[in-house]
Every structure is written in structure tokens, then in C-alpha cells.
Amino acid sequence: MTWQDHQLPEEHPPVRSGKIGVLLVNLGTPVAPTTADVRRYLAEFLSDRRVIEIPPIAWQPILRGVILNTRPQKSAEAYRKVWSEDGSPLAAITKRQAAAMDTAIGAASEGRVIVDWAMRYGEPAIPDRLAALHDAGCDRILLAPLYPQYCAATTATVVDKASDWLREQRWQPSLRTLPPYHDDPLYIDALASDIDRQLDALDFEPEVLLLSFHGMPARTLALGDPYHCHCHKTARLLEAKMAERGLRPGLRFRTSFQSRFGRAKWLEPATDDVLMDEGRKGTKRLAVVAPGFSADCLETLEELALEGKEQFEETGGERFAALSCLNTSQAGLAMLEAILRRELAGWI
Numbered sequence: 001m002t003w004q005d006h007q008l009p010e011e012h013p014p015v016r017s018g019k020i021g022v023l024l025v026n027l028g029t030p031v032a033p034t035t036a037d038v039r040r041y042l043a044e045f046l047s048d049r050r051v052i053e054i055p056p057i058a059w060q061p062i063l064r065g066v067i068l069n070t071r072p073q074k075s076a077e078a079y080r081k082v083w084s085e086d087g088s089p090l091a092a093i094t095k096r097q098a099a100a101m102d103t104a105i106g107a108a109s110e111g112r113v114i115v116d117w118a119m120r121y122g123e124p125a126i127p128d129r130l131a132a133l134h135d136a137g138c139d140r141i142l143l144a145p146l147y148p149q150y151c152a153a154t155t156a157t158v159v160d161k162a163s164d165w166l167r168e169q170r171w172q173p174s175l176r177t178l179p180p181y182h183d184d185p186l187y188i189d190a191l192a193s194d195i196d197r198q199l200d201a202l203d204f205e206p207e208v209l210l211l212s213f214h215g216m217p218a219r220t221l222a223l224g225d226p227y228h229c230h231c232h233k234t235a236r237l238l239e240a241k242m243a244e245r246g247l248r249p250g251l252r253f254r255t256s257f258q259s260r261f262g263r264a265k266w267l268e269p270a271t272d273d274v275l276m277d278e279g280r281k282g283t284k285r286l287a288v289v290a291p292g293f294s295a296d297c298l299e300t301l302e303e304l305a306l307e308g309k310e311q312f313e314e315t316g317g318e319r320f321a322a323l324s325c326l327n328t329s330q331a332g333l334a335m336l337e338a339i340l341r342r343e344l345a346g347w348i
């Protein structure tokens with residue numbers, strides 16, 4: 001006799017039905033491109049001690065007194081330039097990626113696997129979606145932070161947030177986390193194919209392909225965060241893969257770090273500096289791509305595609321293209337499905 005065979009009292013917890021949940025997680029975004037909503041979002045994001053590694057007693061007065069009184073208005077203006085019919089691009093694309101995975105993996109498992117999505121800051125919140133998967137009968141959950149390169153400020157904080165929820169559960173589901181996939185041949189191949197497809201569609205052949213990764217304070221490298229190394233490994237493997245496949249011979253690759261924040265030294269070289277350096281050096285045709293972002297967002301659609309274009313063209317460049325992230329491209333979805341399936345091995 002198993003416990004399920006007992007006469008269950010009214011208040012007995014629901015029987016978990018052996019389902020498997022997958023939660024795709026990306027960074028987070030404001031609910032609307034208004035100053036008030038951006039302030040709410042930034043207050044949560046920039047209060048995360050994994051993101052700003054300054055003791056709260058010193059940081060919170062600067063955040064509340066200065067940053068949240070100035071930045072939200074400027075950032076909201078930038079968000080308005082990229083806002084889509086479906087809302088914030090980052091959330092809309094992550095939602096579509098989850099729907100595609102739910103169809104590809106969920107439907108094929110006859111509903112045994114449920115794929116959902118969440119944002120680390122803002123909505124849908126990680127604890128809410130974990131609870132929903134749990135309530136739907138999932139006793140195993142794969143938590144998938146969609147960051148190819150591991151970083152404490154991104155990957156680790158997703159796991160922290162999920163752990164906060166787990167800590168509150170009497171009957172926890174088993175949790176697995178998707179490892180970083182910066183050097184995974186599936187990811188490198190998907191990038192190579194999708195970049196080549198997008199370059200084919202341009203009406204010019206770039207001389208330079210700039211690989212722009214999100215920046216981090218430089219001291220995090222000395223503190224042992226592998227992020228910088230993961231970015232460079234991705235860049236090296238991507239260039240090698242494109243050469244091996246005979247794609248775009250003669251294309252010159254450069255790597256840079258974007259979205260500097262605050263006064264501390266960040267990883268270098270900075271994307272804006274490289275764009276202006278190329279313009280000044282006489283490069284006429286350049287494409288930029290952001291391999292570290294699994295979905296287009298403010299940082300790619302505004303900072304790279306709009307500001308980056310100006311920086312390159314004002315210094316002498318003539319043709320500029322900002323390529324899309326893997327998003328819901330055929331190569332991107334096939335890669336995502338394969339890495340999720342591999343992580344689910346033994347569970348399904």
C-alpha cells in the first residue's frame with residue numbers, strides 16, 4: 001500500500017502527478033515604458049546585491065537619492081523607441097520562446113512537460129511561475145536562465161531567487177539548473193548559421209563583425225567571475241566555427257563590452273569606443289551582433305542598433321547593420337530545444 005491509497009483527509013496536500021516543469025528566465029523589463037514603471041523596475045534590479053556589489057548602507061542613498069530620480073526618465077525615453085505591440089521586446093520574445101518550447105517538448109511529451117517563462121525582475125515573477133508549475137503537478141523543475149555566459153549578476157541571481165521560493169516550501173520539487181552554454185557546439189553552430197543567414201540578407205558585405213557582450217565591472221573578473229572568459233571563449237569558437245564552415249572568409253572579428261554603468265572601470269574595450277575606432281580607422285562597412293543576449297532588448301535595439309549606428313557613421317563609417325539575437329529564429333529554437341532536452345535526460 002502506498003500513501004496515495006490512504007483515505008486522504010480534506011486538508012491533505014494535492015498528489016503531485018509526476019509532471020516536469022521547465023522555466024525559461026531572462027533578466028526583466030518594465031511593465032510599460034513610463035518613468036514610473038521604469039523606476040519600479042530599476043529599483044528592484046539595482047537593489048540586487050549580485051548586480052551592485054556595494055554595501056546597501058552606502059549604495060541605497062545613491063540609488064534612492066540620485067539614480068532613481070534621474071535615470072528612469074531617460075531610460076523610459078529609450079524604451080519607448082523600441083517598445084512593440086506585444087510590449088517590451090525582451091518579455092515578448094521570451095514568451096514566444098517558451099511557447100515554442102512548450103509546443104516542441106511539451107506537446108511531444110503529451111503534456112508531461114510544461115514550459116513556462118519568467119523574468120528575474122518584474123513580471124512574471126520567478127516565485128509565481130515556480131508555484132504555478134508546482135500546482136500544475138510538476139515535481140521536477142528545470143530552471144533555465146537564458147544566459148549563455150555565466151555571470152553572478154545574471155545566472156546566479158536567478159538561482160538565488162528560485163532558492164528563496166524553495167526555502168518556503170514544505171514539499172519541494174526537485175530542481176535542476178541549466179548550465180552556461182557559452183562553448184556548447186549547439187550554441188556556437190546556431191550563432192554561426194544565424195549570423196550567416198542575416199549577413200546574406202544585407203545589401204552590403206561587412207568588413208568587420210563586432211561581437212558585443214554586455215559589460216560588467218572589471219573587478220568582478222579579479223573576484224573570480226568567469227563571465228569575461230566565457231565571452232571571449234564564445235567569440236573565439238564562433239570565429240573558428242565560421243572559418244571551419246567557410247562562412248564569410250576575410251571578415252575581421254572584434255569583441256567588445258557594452259552598456260557601461262556608473263563610474264567604476266568596466267570590462268574593455270567598450271563597444272562605443274570600438275565602433276568609433278573602426279569609423280576613424282577607415283572601416284566603411286560593419287555589422288554588430290550580441291551573442292550573449294538570447295533575445296533582443298533595449299540594449300540591442302536601442303544601444304546597438306540606434307546609438308551604435310550613429311557612433312559608427314559619425315566617425316566615418318558608411319554602412320552599418322545590427323543583427324538580431326537568436327530570438328525565435330529557426331536556428332535559435334532548434335538549439336534551445338536540443339539543450340533543454342539534453343538537460344531533461346533521465347527525467348523524460
Ligand SMILES: C=CC1=C(C)c2cc3[nH]c(cc4nc(cc5[nH]c(cc1n2)c(C)c5CCC(=O)O)C(CCC(=O)O)=C4C)c(C)c3C=C
Nearest residue numbers: 027028029030051075090151153154214216261297298299
Ligand atoms: C551595474 C549595473 C548593471 C550590471 C552589472 C548589468 C549586468 C548585466 N545586464 C545584462 C543584461 C541586460 N541588462 C539590461 C538592462 C540594463 N542593465 C543595467 C545595468 C546593469 N546590467 C541597467 C540599468 C539596465 C536598464 C536599462 C537602463 O536604464 O540602461 C537588459 C535589457 C532589459 C530590457 O528591458 O530590455 C538586459 C537583457 C547582462 C547579461 C549582464 C551581465 C552579464
Ligand SMILES: [Fe+2]
Nearest residue numbers: 027214259299
Ligand atoms: Fe544590464
Ligand SMILES: [Fe+2]
Nearest residue numbers: 228229230232
Ligand atoms: Fe577572461
